[in-house]
Amino acid sequence: MLAARQHGVDVWRSGVKHAPQLRILTSSLAHYSISRAAGIMGLGTDAVLAVAVDAQGRMDMADLARLHASCLQHGEIVMAVVASAGCTATGSIDPLQDIAAFCQAQQLWLHVDGAHGASALLSTQHAHKLQGIALADSVTWDGHKLLYMPAAVSAVLFREARHSYLAFAQDASYLFHGEDAALDYNTSYRTLECTKRMMGLKLLAAFKLYGRQGMAQLLDHVFALASSFADALAQAPDFELLMRPQTNIVCFRYRTDAAQSNRLQSWLRLQLLQGGDYHLSQVEISGTLWLRCTLMNPYTELKHLQGLLERIRTRTRSAEENG
Structure with a gap:
């Protein structure tokens, strides 16, 4: 193989x-x-x-x-x-x-x-x-x-550990000494960079403090929140959900005339960003623009996301009233 x-x-x-x-x-x-x-x-x-x-x-x-x-x-x-x-x-x-x-x-x-x-x-x-x-x-x-x-x-x-060495194999006698290749801590044999920061130290400190279960709870929270947010979107007749979230990312859009839909989603996103209370990104799939919500903050609650939907409704109504 x-x-x-x-x-x-x-x-x-x-x-x-x-x-x-x-x-x-x-x-x-x-x-x-x-x-x-x-x-x-x-x-x-x-x-x-x-x-x-x-x-x-x-x-x-x-x-x-x-x-x-x-x-x-x-x-x-x-x-x-x-x-x-x-x-x-x-x-x-x-x-x-x-x-x-x-x-x-x-x-x-x-x-x-x-x-x-x-x-x-x-x-x-x-x-x-x-x-x-x-x-x-x-x-x-x-x-x-x-x-x-x-x-x-x-x-x-x-x-297979040996593949990590094969992928980055180099020949430099002033740095690589053959017999050191088995030393896991010598990352020079297995990275693009010769010198790397101790990235693993940050992770080790977090696991020492919170443990695996504590770290998993952070993930479980945002996954569950994404699912609840998707439920709220599915029940709202003025919003459309792209798909059920599989992780912590939820893509949705405000329902409107198809000809103006992409323009409206982009405008809504800018309005939310300028308002300073919500930060959404956007993604285009098969020519359709969707608002993209990535739930990361462990202090975010469903009420905050319900407030997001109300903010979108308010902005849209205001725009329609003002032409």
Whole structure:
């Protein structure tokens, strides 16, 4: 399996003329960093092919198989599949178990972008949502998201430790001494940077203070709040919910004339930002603009979110009355 994965890297490094095109398959809702990484690697952002998603924003397995087969038919090498565990746009979690089975069958490297949602593994209530993540070859994870660490606390985790060294192997006798390669604390062997801050110290301090259960409670609170907020939106005839939240991200919009809808959502967001009481982002999916609410503050309550909806209603009515 490793040989099949390594072949693509060897072709890329060799610079052989007319070498096969390398491809990375990922969700159409994947974080932009996937394309950025392909660009930095010299593959070109076009090397990343978008797999369609279902109504819940999860990677469609049939389309993944279709794209993979198409690549093979065109003599292209798929070097990796990137799944999302809590994509940034909607918080959706791809079917990790099914994707892992597909990648094993096709001898493909599976990377899971768990920057946002991998922290759910701490929760006894929500860990099941990430079933299959243990089968990934590599996982990215950010502590400065759902674990409330000050930025930046990030990690790349490998199922097989030796791969963490192979990915960053360098030759410099003044720094790398071979026999030190087994020393876990020498991060120079396993990072892009030669020198790194002690990011793990922040996380260690938090776990020493709150423990796993205490940290999981923070996550459980915002997940439950997202679900309650979604209930309130579903019951409000003047609002539309994009999908049931799978993490702490809720996407919704104020119902209005379809021709003016995107413009209104964008205007509402600016009004809320200028008001200073609420901070929302926005996301465009299939040409439709949605307001995006990421629940992070452990002191946020449902009454605050109900106030958000009332603020939107007030702003909209005021705008309509003033033409």
